[in-house]
Amino acid sequence: MKQRLVSLDVLRGLTMILMTIVNNPGDWEHVYAPLLHAEWHGCTPTDLVFPTFLFIVGVSVVLASAPNVSDQIILQRIVTRTLRIFCLGLFLSFFSRIQFAGLEDAALLAFRLAITAVVVVALFGNYDRKLQFWVAIALFTIMLILAFGGFEDFKTVRIPGVLQRIAIVYLIVSLLYWRTGWVTQAIVGVSVLLIYWAIMTLIPVPGIGEPNFEKGTNLAAWLDNFLLPGHLWATSKTWDPEGILSTLPAIGTGIAGLLAGALLKSNLEKPRKAFYLFVAGLAGVLIGFIWSFVFPLNKALWTSSFVLYAAGWALICLSILFYVIDIKGFKSWTAYFVMFGVNPMVVFFFSGIIIRLLNVVKITNPAKPSEQMNLVPYFYQYQIVPRFESPYNASLVYALLYLLIWSVILVVLWRRRLVFKV
Template sequence: MKQRLVSLDVLRGFTMILMTIVNNPGDWEHVYAPLLHAEWHGCTPTDLVFPTFLFIVGVSVVLASPDQSSDGIILQRILTRTLRIFCLGLFLSFFSRIHFGGLEDAALLGFRLAITAIVVVTLFGNYDKNWQFWIVVIMFITMIILAFGGFKDFESVRIPGVLQRIAVVYLIVSLLYWRTGWVTQAIVGVAVLLIYWAIMTLIPVPGIGEPNLEKGTNLAAWLDNFLLPGHLWATSKTWDPEGILSTLPAVGTGIAGLLTGQLLRLDIVQSRKALYLLAGGLAGIIIGFLWNFVFPLNKALWTSSFVLYAAGWALLCLALLLYIIDIKGYGGWTTFFVMFGVNPMVVFFFSGILIRILNVVKVANPTNPSEQMNLVPYLYQYQIVPRFESPYNASLTYALLYLLLWSLILIVLYRRKLVFRV
């Protein structure tokens, strides 16, 4: 088994911690600005969370790759993991829409949890067996049929998503690493960024006119709505921040991680690696910032300038952590972050499922006992908000309490040395 790079686990853990906080405020109307995505163009610390995770996916493809395996086994592992991650993302969209007969309330929740248990057993764990691959294929095909087969419960289920994008990027960068060298990978990375820039700024938008980068009227939005009508982000309905066309430059983010992983495996002193990471990070931030003047930083569109800018910050953070932890040996403080870093899929998937479960549980409304309300708003409105003068502090406290809950869960997993792979 390969030795883990603690600095990478810490960076992944920090990313998951920040993701848990920004995804779970008590009140979306009262969130401190750094914990929100940019309204459209621009970049906040929150906008850097997802690209940093995708960057780490690329790094991990290198560091976790087997030294010797047959081509058939490698390909099967890549395809199986891709489908598992994609299916996990799809299931998050499906969970709240699952119905069976006339089941309601507790019975319906129990049925959904039973289905979730089957999904978890199928998608977490060993995936070297050929029969496991075909089970995942069947699960994927089943969900696609449910989404597009005219079934009322799933006719508007969201198809794109965070895990789905991770799956696609993982697939492409894994195949690149398997079959090409770093020079080819770098050329592909530069090419996808330039091609995406040209596509978004030179090709007219059907039915709209001139190329543009505005919300809902750009070419990426048109393609999302053309190929996946009714299956997009609920907030917009006509485009998706993890849409089809914008996944192309996201591959560039994964390739940046791929190249970084190969740098980390070089037989050179760690201090030189940290220096190279620092130089690459500064270059990415500067070039991305300058490109921003003609192709604005935009997380929802995943613009090419955003790819370089976000990768630059990821490189800088990794360089700093590599220097502090792996070179200087100051690692006594890292356990909390490593707990989150070694089980990222557990945190992402089950935190999403847990919120959905809690939103189904009903309690009496204190202001009108004859009515019921969902548990989550009850806890926030009646147990947290009254204790704070500032609604922003109340909202942040709710997110931190949810983080604390996950910290307690991960302490148990970490102490028992339980690491769940997808």
Template sequence: MMKTRLISLDVLRGLTIILMTIVNNPGDWGHVYSPLLHAEWHGCTPTDLVFPTFLFIVGVSVVLATPQKILNANSFQKIITRTIRIFCLGMFLYFFSKIHAFGLEGLLLLGFRLILTAIIVVALFSDYDKKLQFYLALAVFVIMMILAFGGFKDYETVRIPGVLQRIAIVYFIVSILYLKTNWKTQAIFGVTVLLTYWALMTLIPVPGVGEPNFEKGTNLAAWLDNYLLPGHLWITSKTWDPEGILSTLPAIGTGIAGLLVGTLLTNSFSKDKKALYLFIGAISGIVIGLIWNTVFPINKALWTSSYVLYAAGIASLCLVILYYVIDVLGISGWTKFFVIFGVNPMVVFFFSGIIPRVLSGIKVAYPNDPAHEPIGLQVYFYEFKLSPLFSDPINASLAYALTYLTLWFVILYILYRNKLVFKV
């Protein structure tokens, strides 16, 4: 069996990256179109579908990128190395702005942070001896853990969970699961995970709170986050994390949904039959998720089991539409733009987090007010260059996100033209 590559999957990945870039980078968080914001708590917007779609794609990609289902020392080392690398990239995004050394300030401190970023990139992106990859990744991980938990003041509140960290954990679990089990076992495991999470969240009283509940900060997942990682959680809440420990359990179910779809797409069925089965599975996931929503609300921050099924159903529906148009009907001339975004996802994930931090760290004088303290270059560009061009602040905010997306297209197009694909 050779590695399988589906243009439709690359397009879906590209669409997901594009939407992620737009929703994560408005010019002004106070002025954003509602579909480009997360649901306040229960419910689901298009923005809430970005992360689970990427986890779903991770599961599909594990199948397509694994020509042989063999778990041995070499394949395990490859999986664990990639897991640690992705996890460390995610953690470094939260370390970046907390790095202080030698009393440096201003541009000198920013330069020092960028030097460390370059070292991290070389250590975690470079393709060299497999054992060296593992030991370098492990060294970076250990250093970060020592800084976070070793009593160092600058890092005592650095966030440990995160998007890339959850991707790393899900990738590890679904990779091992795929190599060691068949699709029936994977399906049973996935259902068991979702039912277990539902039981934990609905049946176990919350210590110090009382009855099980699904409210912000008082549910079981929030309690466990704060109990195990006090001070190292999402800065907005401080006491719980949307990518927390317990809610990573059902996120594995999202990855397993991708495994099952990947297995279907590599089956010997005709393309028409694959599309039909995938469509049936997509609609089933959406319907079951909506039904379960009546007792276990669809909620991204809690990553509820109903949310897993609903989001995986939507991702499957998007994929089957793309698959039918591109791979069955052969209409693919329009796909290049999206493929360009889809082939270097980890570059976008990492550097789209670094670039805003760098721009915010470059200070410029406040226009027409020498007494005002300097502001970040990002704020300056938006407030004094871009925003004045629009009468409606919500359109100005969206224009900034689209400008940032255009910057990323230029970067990714250059990589694409030079056939540069960076994997961790």
């Protein structure tokens, strides 16, 4: 078993913890500003969560590479993992739309849970690699047929998503690392950022006119709606924050991780590695900020300036953690964060499933006994809100309670040494 880099696990854990908090407030109308995404242009700490995870994907590709493995096995592993991650993301979109023979309430919930169990075994299970490959292809094909085959329940199911983007970025950076050196990777990384900037600033938007960076009228939004009409983010319906064109610069985020991983794996002395990571991070933040004056920082568009700015902060954080943990040896405080860091897919996938499950459960509305309400808003409105004067504090406490639930789950997995890989 390879020696894990504790600082990287801690950074991944911190990222997952922040993701859990920002994705699960009690009330979206009352959230402290740093725990919200920027309305459009700009960048908050919350906006840094996803790019940090993609950056870590790139680092992990390098550190997890195994020598003396045949090309066929490497390619099969890359494709299988890509399909498994993509399918997990697709299933989150499909879950709430699953119907069968007119089932309702508890029966429908049980049926959805049964399907989820099959998917979990198929995509998280550790069995024969060739079988994993064909099972992933089968699930991927089935879901695409359901989405595009004219089935009423799935005709507007969302196709893009966070896990889907992670899968695509993982695929590209893994192939790059497999077949190229760090110089080529750096050239590709810079090229995708410049190409995306040129596409977004020089190509007119069909049916709209001049290139622009505005919500819903930019070229990325047009391409999303042109290629995947009806299969986009439910909030916007006509564009997607994890859309097609904006995945191009997201590859640049993964490549930044590749380059950081190459530095960490080099023969340089550890203090020098930490120094170079920190300097590269400062450079990324500065260049990204300067570039933002002409190409604004924007997570939804994943602008090239945002890639550099976010990767810069990820590098700075990793350099500090690497220095403190792996060089100075201060590790006694890290266990809680490592618990989240070694099982990220479990946290992300089941967080989505749990919320969807709880939203199915109904309970009598105390204010209107003749009506039913979902369990989650009931618990928040009647068990948490009355205990706090500030609705912002109540909303934050709900998110922290949800984090506590996950902490308990992960403690159990940790003590049993259970790590689930996709």
